[in-house]
Amino acid sequence: MLDERALIALLLSFIAGMATLLGALIIFITKSKNEKILSASLGFAAGVMLSVSFLDLWTQSQQSLILYMGQKRGLVLSVAFLLCGILFALGIDHFVPHEEPDPNEKDKPHQNLYRVGFVSMLAIMFHNFPEGIATFSAGYEDLAMGISIAVAISMHNIPEGITVAMPIYYATGKKKDAFKYTLLSGMAEPLGALLAFLVLRPFINGFNLGAIFAIVAGIMIYIAIEELIPSSRQYGHPRLALFATFAGIIIMPLSHIF
Numbered sequence: 190m191l192d193e194r195a196l197i198a199l200l201l202s203f204i205a206g207m208a209t210l211l212g213a214l215i216i217f218i219t220k221s222k223n224e225k226i227l228s229a230s231l232g233f234a235a236g237v238m239l240s241v242s243f244l245d246l247w248t249q250s251q252q253s254l255i256l257y258m259g260q261k262r263g264l265v266l267s268v269a270f271l272l273c274g275i276l277f278a279l280g281i282d283h284f285v286p287h288e289e290p291d292p293n294e295k296d297k298p299h300q301n302l303y304r305v306g307f308v309s310m311l312a313i314m315f316h317n318f319p320e321g322i323a324t325f326s327a328g329y330e331d332l333a334m335g336i337s338i339a340v341a342i343s344m345h346n347i348p349e350g351i352t353v354a355m356p357i358y359y360a361t362g363k364k365k366d367a368f369k370y371t372l373l374s375g376m377a378e379p380l381g382a383l384l385a386f387l388v389l390r391p392f393i394n395g396f397n398l399g400a401i402f403a404i405v406a407g408i409m410i411y412i413a414i415e416e417l418i419p420s421s422r423q424y425g426h427p428r429l430a431l432f433a434t435f436a437g438i439i440i441m442p443l444s445h446i447f
Contacts, residue, residue, distance in 0.1 A: 194328075194329055194332075195329060195386055197328060197332060197335075198324070198325045198326075198327075198328030198329040198335055198382065198386075199325060199379065199382050199383065199386060201324055201325075201328045201335050201336065201338075201339040201382075202321045202324040202325050202328070202339070202378050202379045202381070202382030203378070203379040203382070204339060204343065205320070205321075205324055205338075205339045205342040205343045205346060205378055206317060206321065206346065206375040206376060206377065206378025206379050207375055208342070208343035208344075208346040208347055208350075208375070209313070209317070209346040209347070209349055209350040209353075209371055209372075209374055209375030209378075210350060210368070210371055210372060210375055211346075211347045211350060212346070212347045212348055212349060212350020212351040212352070212353075212354060212371065213350045213351070213353070213354035213367060213368050213371040213372075214350075215230070215351055215354065215355065216354050216355065216358045216364050216367050216368075217364060224424040224425065224426065225424075225426055225429060226355075227302075227355065227356075227359050227424060228421050228422070228424045228425075228426040228427075228429050228430045228433070229421075229426075229429055229430065229432075229433040230351055230355040230356075230421075230433070231305070231355065231356065231417050231418075231420050231421035231430065231433075232417070232418070232421035232422075232429070232430035232431065232432070232433030232434040232436075232437065233348065233351065233433040233434065233436055233437040234309065234348070234349075234351060234352035234355070234413075234417050234421075234437065235413040235414075235417035235418045235421060235434050235437060236413075236433065236434040236435060236436060236437020236438040236439075236440075236441075237348045237349060237351075237352060237437040237438075237440070237441055238312070238352065238409040238410070238412060238413035238417065238437075239409075239410065239413045239414075239434075239437070239438055240437060240438045240439075240440075240441035240442065241316070241345060241349075241406075241409065241441055242405075242406040242407075242409045242410045242413070243406070243410075244441065244442055245345075245441070246316070246402045246403070246405055246406035246409070247267065247271060247402070247403055247406040249398075249399070249402050250267045250270065250271075250399045250400070250402040250403035250406065251263060251264060251267045251399075251403075252399075253395040253396070253398055253399030253402070254266050254267050254270075254395070254396065254399035254400070254403075255267075256395055257394070257395040257396045257399065258396070263399075266399075266400070266403075267399065267403050268403075269403075270399075270400045270403035270404050270407070271403045271404070271406055271407040271410075272407060273403075273404050273407060274403065274404035274405060274406060274407020274408045274409075274410075274411070275407040275408070275410065275411045276407075277404065277407070277408060278312070278407065278408040278409075278411035278412055278415075279411065281308060281311060281408075282308065282411070282415065282416075301360075301420060302356040302357075302359050302360035302420065303356070303357065303360035303361065304416075305356040305360075305416050305417065305420050306353055306354075306355075306356035306357035306360060306367075306370060307357075307370070308412055308416055309352045309353050309356065309412060309416070309417070310353045310357075310370045310371075310373060310374045312405075312408050312409050312412045313349050313352060313353055313374040313375075313377070314373065314374050314377040315377075315404075315405050315408050315409075316349070316377075316405050316408075316409060317346070317374060317375065317377040317378040317381065318377045318378070318380065318381040319381060319398065319401040319402060319405060320342050320378055320381065321377065321378040321379055321380060321381025321382040321383075321384075321385070322381045322382065322384070322385040322389060322393065322398070322401075323338065323398065324338050324339050324342060324378070324382060325381070325382035325385045325386060326385060326390075326393055329386075342378075345441060346375065346378075348437065348440065348441070349374070350371050350374075350375070352417075353367070353370050353371045353374050354367040354368070354370070354371045355367070356420070357370045357371075418430075418434065421433070421434070
């Protein structure tokens with residue numbers, strides 16, 4: 190039954206997920222396509238993914254698994270689940286079409302960017318889904334804690350929206366498509382919360398959440414290193430891409446301050 194506590198927890202998850210759309214607003218602010226902006230955006234997105242993966246997701250995974258299984262087993266399992274996520278991302282990478290651009294069509298948007306945006310969308314969805322579960326669970330048990338977590342996740346989700354919106358926009362030239370894919374990635378958060386309310390509440394524990402967070406961290410690390418960083422450096426601005434990657438790494442921990 191949907192009581193008041195559950196409704197508020199679901200609302201918090203929805204707000205946190207929709208914060209992803211704020212990151213997509215950059216495509217409406219940008220007046221024209223610019224390869225410097227593209228390089229910086231892709232590098233920034235890579236930094237965001239790496240920071241979230243190592244400093245948030247994998248750290249939370251280790252803490253949960255160690256608490257549940259003990260120091261040695263918890264650490265070993267966190268590494269094992271991280272590797273599972275990397276292998277899963279490798280599988281996604283294999284099945285998502287990979288097309289090299291035609292060198293004779295210089296004005297055509299880089300065809301690889303659509304793939305980068307699509308795979309990034311999947312990664313953010315996998316990331317947001319367990320976050321939705323965590324936000325709902327915290328908000329249901331303790332409203333103040335739920336609000337704090339929702340605010341922190343919202344701050345994280347804004348740059349993650351850039352991760353999806355920019356490559357899709359540059360690949361298709363359509364702001365509508367970029368907005369749609371970003372919306373899909375954000376909707377995974379309230380969907381995770383809804384599933385937690387309807388089905389998963391009896392099964393949510395430290396071990397399951399720890400495993401999920403490590404797997405998602407592995408997925409995001411693979412995509413950042415294999416897809417985003419190489420893509421950010423292929424437009425002739427490698428130093429800009431590097432600085433943007435560092436900016437993405439730095440800004441995510443600072444978002445906790447707010």
